Amino acid sequence: MSGAFDGWTIVFDLDGTLVDTAPDLLGALNHVLVEAGLEPVTLDTIATMIGHGAKAMIIKGMAAQGVEPEAHRMDGLFNQFLAYYEANIAVGSRPFENAVAALDQLAAGGATLAVCTNKRQSSSDRLLDTLQLSGKFAAIVGADSVPECKPHGDHILLTIDRAGGDRSRAIMVGDSRTDERAARNAGLPFIFVPFGYESETQEEIAADLVVSNYSELVSAILSLLN
Structure with missing residues (x-):
């Protein structure tokens, strides 16, 4: 395994990948809803909105109760969500099973690791710092740190650049059609993890490979390289 991934950059989405x-995003949403005089919602109500940002979750959570937020209130609701979320960012959030071991194996094999996420930069940094994962990545690039975020391919390409990687020797790992489209727009192979939050099935997402547990990731990447 030593040196098997020399010169390769493996780029990961964050939420759902x-x-x-989900537990802490739902907690922040329900805080906003209760403060607005509404009922809390379950994860099933907003799961498919998680990759689309806080405002999409707020709108979905309210719509489930027959309420449409006035446009002039959205910034206030968003800021309330963000403040609560960043104060409670890793109460229930945890890496997916075997994810940390896979990252360590890839790094031991010479891979450069990076995160490309449509999460805000401050939230991304805070989450990975709190989970003590930041040090594993050569670059962490949030949506507000680039001119165009995923599905624009430049988001991934700029992430590779900031990690010191080679754009022609990179692979994207993600849980959504947004990630798949971004990978294709960047000209990269795409590995799909089906345990995230999007509603699409693996049949609907044109992935090069599907990995149902991180215990399979290293061998999957090896098969792509070979």
């Missing part, structure tokens, strides 16, 4: 962040 590396870390199960």
